[in-house]
Amino acid sequence: MTSSTTPMTEGLPPLGSPEFAADPQRHYAWLREHAPVAQTRIDYGPVSQPVWVLARYQDCRAMLTDPRLPRSPGDGSAMATGLPEHIRMVSQESLIMKDGAEHKRLRALVAKPFTPKMIERLGERVRALATERLDALVGQDVLDLRQEYALPIPFTVIAEVVGVDEADRARFQLGVAAMLSDYEGTREDWDAKIRDLVDFVRELVARKRAEPAEDILTGLIQAEEDGDRLSEDELVAMVFTLIVAGYETTFNLITNAVVTLLDHPEDLARLREAPEDTALWRSAIEEIVRFAGPVGGTKPATAVEDITWYGQTVPAGSVVIPLLGSANRDPAVFDEPDRFDITRTPNHHLGFGHGQHFCLGASLARMEARVAVQVLLARHPAITLAVPRDELAFEPMPLWTRYQQLPVHLG
Template identity: 40%
Template sequence: MAHHTAADPFNAVEEGRRHVLWAWLNATGAVHRAVLPHGAPAWLITGYEEARAALADARFAKLGPSSGAFARKLPEDVARGIHSHLLYLNPPDHTRLRRLVTAAFTRRRVERLEPYVRDLTASLLDRLGETAGETGEVDLVTRYAYPLPMAVIGTLLGVPAGRQADFHAWTAPLMSPELVGYEAYVASAVPLLGLLRELIARKRAHPADDLLSALVQARDGGDRLSEDELTSMAYLLVLAGHETTVNLITNTVLALLTHPDRLAALRRDPEPSEAAGRVVEEALRHDGSSQTTMPARTTADVRIGGTTIPAGDLVFVSLLAANRDPARFPEPDRFDPGRADRGHLAFGHGMHHCLGASLARMETRVAVSGLVTRFPGLRLAVPRRTLTRTPSVTMNALDALPVLLRDAR
């Protein structure tokens, strides 16, 4: 049976409210009829088992490159150059593209990045201490969680030091196309695409030991990535790889700061890296980076959770709701890095499982363990209830995370 809902977790900005609304929806059923913030009707899947089944069901099809931001309004070559990536594709195109990208985006490549991420984290922590000044207060979103993954992505793509400032300036408006509007979006998308094309040409002529060179060289027999696929995958890495990691770092830190016993346990653990890994894994379940998956459309009538979703309807899977479904996770609101029940869906499931999951885990583990070790007096600078979340259908982002690194001088 479908449940029609007036609950709107997407515009719930008060900290904690979003989870309250998803929990209420889960308590009333696993599948819901809803209206999105911009007025479109859609289905929301909130139950864990139903979400997992939907994510592995090919009848829930991605909407195609034409569903990308301003895809029908952008110049055709620009739309093709940024929207020809995995998140919009279905088999067999998705299968082919994922096979090629997976050959380049290996776990070994991520592991080799860790010393660089550790050095970068140490440098950011030095600057964080200086920025805080006499008050000891700093916003972790802008001063720590944002620059770390952006610098890592710049390294993965081989962005020259002299272009880093432009690179950073262009990416910000692309994170929120619906907020900045078409003019601001296209003013950033076009030069960023130009830079990506320039970098790809350079890697083709002079390969280096980075991900972009590996993508350029990826082959499966005679098959390889087209120019539009290469630029689109780089573009996807910039956007999806950045924003989700920023959210994961800040959501993990917030969970620790609001659970002092867990923070203390992390600090005294004899294996801090392993302990931080468990903390990140539980943060992914407890308060993940993404509210929902990218939208899908049913290609046939689908019976799920006791409800029939008609063919041609828009569907979102709520990762936040599924990961706190009490039918799957006992005491789902409890933040417990030692919990035995694993299997969260924060990175999706099935053929659209996030390719960058190991990179996001590593960056967050290093960032969180470095932060709590460097600043033993770390605590929230404001009451938790005053924190706010960014309105979004897909993302689960804090607007800011003001913390005190130490006592005021």
């Protein structure tokens, strides 16, 4: 665990705490103004870890390409200390936690199956899934849109992309739900579910080797660059990466998009009245990512030398995280940053990161959110919240903006 004699920033609640999650933008604004480089804590499962955070846009953006702040330093990430081997493997072997030449190698192999034709085909599948889900919800007065609409669509997409058969979906979903639950239940139960998901993915890799199919996992197994292929551990880790990039980010983006548009009825009406205006819809999704994106920070980096910002020295060995949710409201970069504007241009937000670690699933997440919201508004233009707005609560998960529920009347 990182050690430092620098005190925690007074008055700043830990990342992921209920106090921080209740009003993150208030804390971000304070940090940008008073402590653009600050030390706090982050609750990472059972571990409470000291971290340094950056709050201003230019510092966050620069950090994402700074070789002094790799995600995988030579001696391993401090955030991985004490994790079980199967957890360490799926996190540390992922390209998300690789840098330089190793990251470039993995990304080149992973990019091969992700063709424009594949994304276009998935767009039609997302539209069909959204229609099916809304058909299934006909007649319900009040429903949790997050659980019953936003979540099933990307789950089905990622299961099909990976190549999980219908018969195995329940087992796959149980492991995925545990992976994204932030240690619900006992630590032993959580650990067992993750271990089973790792075992399942290994079985799936073996099956796809023996019986290739038209799916991304088969494509990853067959992908080759200059005679190089992904190892089994890398393939398993890549499936976990796809779950985060293509599922977790997406269902929360769909949820956040609906809440944000309900908060801004004039913008909602404008989009509803222009279903074929692709440029406007794309712009709206970018603004939703900036204004209410689900990802508030990147995976942690580790300083390999002392680094000084604004006279504040971050010691070598410290864990550092850029607060993307804060950067995207920085008034030094965005005019009226707290105003939601679906026609905002330029809109160089950091909601999907920057540099070599720019989100692998960004195109998929954008497309799925756009199509899912388009289908929803076309079928149910009179959708409203089923609870007072102030009853919508965020999950206290570090670096995420995730609603616990989204009760609605479809109208």
